[in-house]
Amino acid sequence: MFEVLVDHIEKKVHLTEPEKELIRPLFMARKLRKKQYLLQASEVCTHLTFVAKGLLRSYNVDDKGNEHINQFAWEGWWISDFYSFLTQEEALFNIDAMEETEVLMISRHDYEELTLKVPAMDRYFRILYQNSLVTKDRRLMSSTTHTAEEKYLQFAKRYAPILGRIPQHLIASYLGLAPETISRIRRKRMTKDAG
Amino acid sequence: MFEVLVDHIEKKVHLTEPEKELIRPLFMARKLRKKQYLLQASEVCTHLTFVAKGLLRSYNVDDKGNEHINQFAWEGWWISDFYSFLTQEEALFNIDAMEETEVLMISRHDYEELTLKVPAMDRYFRILYQNSLVTKDRRLMSSTTHTAEEKYLQFAKRYAPILGRIPQHLIASYLGLAPETISRIRRKRMTKDAG
DNA sequence: AAAAAACATTGATCTGGATCAATCAGCCGG
């Protein structure tokens, strides 16, 4: 399980054996059942989480009780309420497991230590965040410039490998659409493909 | 001018004198007139840009010719089309100056070199991107969960120091609203405050 | 200081997608 993490890191930076040995004890393994919370809004997010297996989502709940999904994280992704993790203020997001999931977690303190002791990890996270920023920029742009249909089609393309693992109403929630809207888009496409 | 950059970096990490000397020649200073492009969509974004003085915006233009502002960058901010910078593919964003502006720019090649030779800069950018991710998360959340009025008020609060430097219709464009909507929100507030 | 841009306001109307309200389908545990 730790190997999944090391493999992921070594795709971006080189680690020496002693560095790997230093890293290992900083992570805590944990299993989550389907629907189990990893974090609830108004708690403090104490750990950064790496997904070794399974699927998680982060989401916030608005005044009217509607859920808005912020991120899906599956094998090889990191997830957290970054704001809360960095400031140690109350989290705004909930994170829970959509499947049986196995994760590796590192605490705020150990994360600081890790980046200070292993400069390659500063570099790893720098590259990781860099890529993440590109994704967020794209998503933000899509949210203002695209129609519901364009958003859905783009999502279906980008998330093709795990599309089957995400129920439609959660895709809707991620895209800021009503589930009915996704349903209608799909129907329209079906009939168009047939004709 | 270079000092503005070094000050900014040293708020996050420590630099030795030799490191500063190494960094200096990697940056190119440039002045921009109001309305001058720093980057146009479909060019390749070759440099990361630090704003020493002035105000820039990045934005994309949709099929209907509408501009959607992605970011404002003033003194102490970085701006680029990150996707294009990293991949050397065509940029999707335009970047131009909203005021007379002075910037420091670093090329893709020198950025690589910088982070390899000065690990503190990996750390600096790691922290920078980390904070940037928090901001983007917030903005994304706001875009799906808040009303037009909430978005505008939040913006006015967050951007208070430079609110006077940004025309209203550009705020509208940043928030994904019509200029008329901002106007109406303000009127409503005015009369409410008066009553 | 006049002309022209650029920006803001206001009102009337329109619309994409939300919301409300059923109904339907699949799956899973006992």
Place this chain on the structure above:
DNA sequence: CCGGCTGATTGATCCAGATCAATGTTTTTT
């Protein structure tokens, strides 16, 4: 193999904010 979740579909209606169309104001240019 049935009863109860959980999710998907379909139709009818509604609404926040867009769009269209003037008019007014401020800033820039010459």
